[in-house]
Amino acid sequence: MKALCWNGVNDLRVEHVPDPKILNQTDAVIKVSLSSVCGSDLHLIDGYVPTMRAGDIIGHEFAGEVVETGREVERFKKGDRVIVISIIGCGECWFCHNDLWSMCDNSNPHRPLADAAYGHGGAGIFGYSHAFGGYAGSHAEYVRVPFVDHGAFAIPEGLSDEQALFVSDAFPTGYMAADMCDIRRGDVVAVWGCGGVGQMAIRSAYLLGAERVIAIDSVPERLRMAEDKGKAEVINFKETSVHDELMARTGGRGPDHCIDAVGMEADETGVEYWYDRAKQAARLETDRPYVLREAIQACRKGGTVSVIGVYGGFIDKFPMGALMNKGLILRTGQQHGQRYAQRLFRHIVEGDIDPTYMMTHVLPLDEGVRGYEIFKKKADGCVRSVFRC
Amino acid sequence: MQSSSNSGLDIGLVVGGGAVAILGLRRGGPLGLAMTALGAGAAAYGARNTAVARQLPVRRALEAPIEVTRAVTVERSFEEVWRFWCEPSNLSQVLPRVTHIEELGGDVWRWTADFPGGEREWETDVARDQAQRIFSWNTRPDSRFMTSGFARFADAPGGRGTEIVLRLNYRPPFGPIGKAAGWFAKTPIGLEMAAGLSRLKQMLELGEIATIQGQPSGRSAT
Numbered sequence: 092m093k094a095l096c097w098n099g100v101n102d103l104r105v106e107h108v109p110d111p112k113i114l115n116q117t118d119a120v121i122k123v124s125l126s127s128v129c130g131s132d133l134h135l136i137d138g139y140v141p142t143m144r145a146g147d148i149i150g151h152e153f154a155g156e157v158v159e160t161g162r163e164v165e166r167f168k169k170g171d172r173v174i175v176i177s178i179i180g181c182g183e184c185w186f187c188h189n190d191l192w193s194m195c196d197n198s199n200p201h202r203p204l205a206d207a208a209y210g211h212g213g214a215g216i217f218g219y220s221h222a223f224g225g226y227a228g229s230h231a232e233y234v235r236v237p238f239v240d241h242g243a244f245a246i247p248e249g250l251s252d253e254q255a256l257f258v259s260d261a262f263p264t265g266y267m268a269a270d271m272c273d274i275r276r277g278d279v280v281a282v283w284g285c286g287g288v289g290q291m292a293i294r295s296a297y298l299l300g301a302e303r304v305i306a307i308d309s310v311p312e313r314l315r316m317a318e319d320k321g322k323a324e325v326i327n328f329k330e331t332s333v334h335d336e337l338m339a340r341t342g343g344r345g346p347d348h349c350i351d352a353v354g355m356e357a358d359e360t361g362v363e364y365w366y367d368r369a370k371q372a373a374r375l376e377t378d379r380p381y382v383l384r385e386a387i388q389a390c391r392k393g394g395t396v397s398v399i400g401v402y403g404g405f406i407d408k409f410p411m412g413a414l415m416n417k418g419l420i421l422r423t424g425q426q427h428g429q430r431y432a433q434r435l436f437r438h439i440v441e442g443d444i445d446p447t448y449m450m451t452h453v454l455p456l457d458e459g460v461r462g463y464e465i466f467k468k469k470a471d472g473c474v475r476s477v478f479r480c
Numbered sequence: 481m482q483s484s485s486n487s488g489l490d491i492g493l494v495v496g497g498g499a500v501a502i503l504g505l506r507r508g509g510p511l512g513l514a515m516t517a518l519g520a521g522a523a524a525y526g527a528r529n530t531a532v533a534r535q536l537p538v539r540r541a542l543e544a545p546i547e548v549t550r551a552v553t554v555e556r557s558f559e560e561v562w563r564f565w566c567e568p569s570n571l572s573q574v575l576p577r578v579t580h581i582e583e584l585g586g587d588v589w590r591w592t593a594d595f596p597g598g599e600r601e602w603e604t605d606v607a608r609d610q611a612q613r614i615f616s617w618n619t620r621p622d623s624r625f626m627t628s629g630f631a632r633f634a635d636a637p638g639g640r641g642t643e644i645v646l647r648l649n650y651r652p653p654f655g656p657i658g659k660a661a662g663w664f665a666k667t668p669i670g671l672e673m674a675a676g677l678s679r680l681k682q683m684l685e686l687g688e689i690a691t692i693q694g695q696p697s698g699r700s701a702t
Contacts, residue, residue, distance in 0.1 A: 096698035108696040115688045146698030183685045185555050185640055197682045200690045203674040215690065227695045235695055 094148045094231035095459035095478075100138035103460050108148065111227060111235035116161035119239035121175065123480040124252045126229040127152040127450075128466045129177075129260060130286045131401045134355060135220060136463065139377065140403055142204065142221040150230030151177035151217035152260035154252040155480075157243075158233070166240045172252065173243040175236050176428030177260040179215040179226065182241035193425035198238060199224040213425060230459055232480050244432040247440055256477065257291065257446040258435045263428040265291025265352070266298075266435060268399035271422035272348035274299045279341055281305045281389065282323070283382045284352035284400060285313035287449050287475050292350050292399065293321035294444050301348075305340060307333055309358070312472030320448050329360055337389045347394045349386035354400025357381040370407055377404030387413050398423040452476040493526025525656070545626065545649040546662050548670050552677040555641035556684045558613065558633055564684055565615055565631060566608055574679040574689075576672035589617070602627070626651040644680075646673055 094108045111120055129152055134140050136149075157171040167173065179199075180192035187195050195214035199205060205212020205222045215237070218228015227234065236243060246255040265288045272280060280296040282289050285308035296304045306317035309329040317323040326336050337346060355378035358364065367379040386396050387410050396419055414421060438444050451474045454462045462476035497519045504515025554561055564570050568581035568589060579599075580592040590603050602625070604617040616630035629648040636643045648669065652662035682689045 092696070094696065094698070098698065104698070106698045108698055111696050112694065114691055114694050117686075117688065144697075144699070148697060181682075181686055181690070183555070184681075185553070188555070197678075197686055198690055200692055202678045203671045206674060207671065224690070225692045227692070227697060231696075237690060 092232035093456055093480075094227075095150065095456065096145075097135060097143055097147045097149050098145045101136060103136065103149070103463055105457055105459050108231070111231075111233050113159060113161045114235065115237060116163040117238050117240065118161045119157050119164055119167055119236050119243070120159040121153075121155040121173065121234050121236050121243075122158045123153050123155040123229055123231060123234055125154045125256050125477050126150045126231075126456075126480055127256060127259075127261070127287075127475050127477045128463060130284075130288065131219070131354070132463070133467055134401060134403065136467070137356065139355060140220045140222075142201075142225075144221060144225070147218065147220075147225070148227040148229075148231050149218040150228035150478075151219055152256065153217075153229035153234065154246065154256045154259065155234070157239075160239070164239055167243060167245075172246045174246060174255050174259045174432070175217075175229075175234075175239075175243045176263070176426075176432065177217055177219075178425055178428060179217070179224065179237055180241050180429050181238050187241065187429075190427060190430045192241075192427040192429040201225060216425070230456065230478055230480070232456070241429060244436070247436050250436070250439060251447075253447045253450060254439055254445055255436070257287070257449060258428075258432055258439070260426065260428065261287040261449065261475070262291045262295075262435050262446055263431040264288045264399055264426040265293075266295040266431050267424070267426045268292040268350045268352060268397045269295035269299050269301075270431075271397040271399075271424070272296070272299075272350070272395045274301050274348060276300050277302045278347040279303045279305065280348045280350065281307065281337060281346035281386070282317075282350045282352055283307045283386060284354075285310070285317045285325075286352065288399060289313075289350075289352035290316060290321055290449055290474065291446065292352050293317055293323045296348075296350075297322065298438060298443060305337065305346060310469050313469070313474060316448070316474060333385055334389050341391070345389050345391040345394065347391050349390045349394065349396050351382045351386050351396065351398045351400045353382040354398075355379060355402045355404075357383075359385075367407070376407040378402045378406045380406035380409065384408065384410055387417075387419060390417065390419055392417045393419070395420045395422060399426070401425075449475045450477045454478055456480045490526040490528075494523045497522030497524075497526060528656075545628075545651045546659070546666060547647065547649050548666055548673060549645065549647045550670060550673040550677055551643060551645045552674075552681050553636050553641055553643050554681045554684050558635060558642045561633060561642045561644065561684060562610060562613070562615075564680070565633075570683070574683055575676045588620070604628075644677065646677060648673060 092110050096106045154174045157167050178193045180187045180195040181197035184196040193214050198215040201221050202212045215224025215226050217226050269292055278301050280301045282292045285306050293304050304323040306323035307326045308314050309327055314325040318325050357379045359381040370376045390396055456478045465473045466476045500519030501516045504512040572578045572581045577593040582590040587606050589606050592601050602623050603620045606617045613633040618628040619626050627650040632645045634643045652658040679689050
């Protein structure tokens with residue numbers, strides 16, 4: 092089959108590889124119909140996530156059709172149309188039983204490696220480095236899905252694959268970012284980053300009761316999408332001081348909740364950006380935490396800073412004093428998609444949201460490399476490149 | 481071989497080794513550096529039984545067996561975990577490097593394992609104390625190397641299943657050099673023990689072991 096493989100920093104290629112097969116009896120093989128790029132893939136491509144191996148198939152957000160199931164699979168059969176949550180949960184450990192799926196104890200075959208890095212390793216993730224299990228990703232014609240009874244969700248009658256696709260990753264990730272804020276009526280939520288996850292965080296904040304959402308980015312098309320589709324107020328960080336603008340728009344209180352949907356490769360103008368860039372290049376810090384600092388600084392006293400953008404290693408100049416003295420709540424995590432999938436499908440079926448608008452560029456898998464180029468450069472108004480496999 | 485007083489050979493090593501080390505320092509360059517290292521090593525080895533050396537933490541660490549501990553919580557009852565643990569074929573499936581365990585009777589187990597140098601076999605006495613919830617083993621006195629350890633089981637709080645603490649003690653062969661190497665091996669051994677406990681947990685909680693062996697990649701491109 093054809094698959095998009097990572098071969099080194101900024102070196103992706105579409106290659107012919109063997110078809111996947113059932114390895115454990117709780118597996119299924121899915122024929123991929125749509126597979127989306129994700130901002131977190133850029134960290135792999137740019138070389139900020141260690142433990143990638145040349146030849147790894149990337150991609151973790153996908154929809155498709157079940158073509159083969161292991162003997163112990165109970166919920167699915169050949170021909171079922173499904174989306175699969177990007178993060179793999181075994182369904183049987185304490186964390187899965189407690190709806191903390193991305194912390195699954197058993198789905199990562201390389202747990203000890205991740206334990207060594209983080210103290211405790213998290214779940215396996217499709218196409219997301221060997222520290223996260225080394226599972227082959229979904230930018231391929233077929234993908235093997237372990238623990239399919241827990242990770243796959245049947246696409247409801249009447250929804251297209253396009254409408255359902257983002258329930259795999261971007262929608263639950265954005266939804267969880269908003270959910271972690273415990274939003275109350277009247278709250279103002281600020282969202283840094285208007286990529287796919289940021290767009291979904293904006294919509295989710297409203298679904299969960301926010302009165303106003305303020306979105307921050309610098310790409311005009313993304314800000315326009317946040318305004319038009321997300322009904323957010325927007326701030327272009329290249330044109331104004333984000334902090335001053337947020338204070339002006341919230342009567343000096345600051346947003347009640349701040350969502351970091353950017354993560355480790357934050358862009359910013361000014362000296363601080365180059366400070367972090369230089370330290371990152373010299374490997375004195377692995378991640379550029381500009382957005383995190385700004386969010387902590389801006390957040391209303393006693394408010395929530397919800398970190399859903401991906402960080403990988405170490406950061407510098409973390410404003411612990413502000414976090415502590417303002418009594419902020421810091422919440423984080425990879426998404427627990429299994430917890431949210433049915434709820435999000437209901438929102439789509441009931442017409443509250445149709446996430447297909449994020450699918451700005453649809454290309455055949457053969458053009459996977461170009462799809463990532465467009466996405467990485469944010470060229471041509473790209474929010475998401477999606478591959479037909 | 482432990483001796484309580486310094487032998488003539490030891491004194492010779494200290495004096496001779498010291499002299500070679502000083503000559504190496506005076507000479508300089510790569511050869512001088514090698515002489516210094518070799519001389520200092522010989523002198524240190526000669527001084528190993530002196531009263532001062534005996535107090536050094538490094539020396540004490542070299543003499544004690546190397547100890548590695550890892551722990552895991554399994555969401556299963558003690559009885560279920562104990563039953564699994566006491567069955568040699570289960571253990572050989574999850575423990576690192578171990579390919580086969582045979583019960584020889586009289587609480588003696590023969591272990592077969594794959595190591596970089598080739599396959600190795602050894603025998604241990606095992607003690608199963610279900611009441612105290614401890615399973616321990618010790619290599620037989622005639623073994624070429626020494627390893628012992630235990631697995632201790634306890635109920636996890638809040639009905640979270642069973643906590644397992646696994647401790648491995650080992651005394652590598654080849655004297656101080658082997659011990660130094662064994663000390664550095666603590667990290668990889670700890671990783672392997674953690675991997676073994678993780679597989680054990682998966683077998684008990686899932687009945688299978690998560691794997692990527694046999695999946696496609698560009699490394700196996702056709």
